[in-house]
Amino acid sequence: MSQKPTLFTSLSPALLHLYDLQNAVVVIIDVFRATSTIASALYNGARYIIPVDAVSKAIEISKKTGGIAAGERDGKLADGLSHGNSPLEYKRAFIENKVLVLTTTNGTRLLQMALDQGADTIITGSFPNLSSVCSYLLQQNKNVVLACAGWKDKFNLEDTLFAGAVISRVQEHFSIHCDSSLMAAYTYNCNKADLLGFAKNFTHYHRLVDRFGYIDDIAFCLQEDRADVLPLYREGRLVNGKNT
Template sequence: MPEQTERPTLEVCLSPALLHLYDLAQKIVVVIDVLRATSTICTALYHGAQKVIPVDSVEKCMEIGRQLGAVTAGERDGHIAPGLEHGNSPLEYPASFIQNKTLVLTTTNGTRLLHMAKDAEEIVIGSFLNLSAICAYLLSRNKPVMLACAGWKDRINLEDSLLAGAIIHRIKSHFDIQCDAALIVEQLYEATHHRLMEHMQQASHYQRLTRHGFQQDIAYCLTIDGANVLPVYRDGAIALA
């Protein structure tokens, strides 16, 4: 009989507050913040940004922006953070604006999680916009994977869980999955994937963003392969692989 090759593991962390429970060494971590940090990062790079520098504070964002002559952007609780030029809407970053520029970005949840995952072997950026690129990369690397959801202020959220489920749905046969969180999110995605937008209307972040008039952002962020690139986080910056 042919020799059986051992499949790499795949796990899901549903909240940054749980990340300390996992060993990230020698793992590829997919950072997921669907609404809206990782969607904005994918969009900016897809439209020609040179790189995105994620930072954890508004002050640092402004300082690095001045040093580099970069676009400074970010939000706190869904609003453009005071002192910054732009927000966290992916629709703010068409090619006509962002091409060949550096974007310095700070957000409530996603940029914080990027820094928390520093012990990983690799960190890549995941969204519905680059679902196929992420899945193809994970299959090609054939290494242990952690799908890390940014959530909302350490609370589990629906949209990040759905994306984790979508990734697992596509690649599960190539991985050893012994993680209940992975089973939960895949079952959630399988039950709702044909009506994602309708299902999202129950989500707390949907309600939060629609109160601020960001309905178009939500629809865009749920568009599969709308910005199908592979952003990789290395040496403090995110660029295309």
């Protein structure tokens, strides 16, 4: 009987260095809202997305590529950018056949960290593309690290909840000896009947809803398979892996 690949969950970018990302599929998870926005833009026909870790870089690259510079800092539109980090902003009529250059507080920074740490394969995950993430992990049959973006290196529940959703679907095919993974799966299984109701307790829910009114964004970000694409990182770009 062949040995199963391993699966680990990193609950924060501050913990990512503890995991071996080489020869593994790393799933970047930033549910509220970067990886949900990435799924939405690709689903609605974006040519590709260039994730960057600085606003200045987003502006510079968008000028070179003719792309749309977009993103946020601390939940609000970043200074110097005309488009934000809302998955609802990237409707087909706006984004189809265009390039999106995206920078966010947590998610795009984490992706860069994974690259710096020698990640072999990187995809991004969110509830809107849950099924594609799970199918890809099963198909690859490689070690997996579910990397939660959290909030400024702190733990958050929404990313952990998504990690739990993935684990609950794929766990039979992996060797999981990882308390953070067990906790993530338990949290998801206890709350999957009403994710939005559970989310009303979350710190980032209140940050986004109370301050900015982004309740529709939150609802989108918690809907499974609403934008079921596979954002796959290749040569500086996130492309829809289902089309490659």
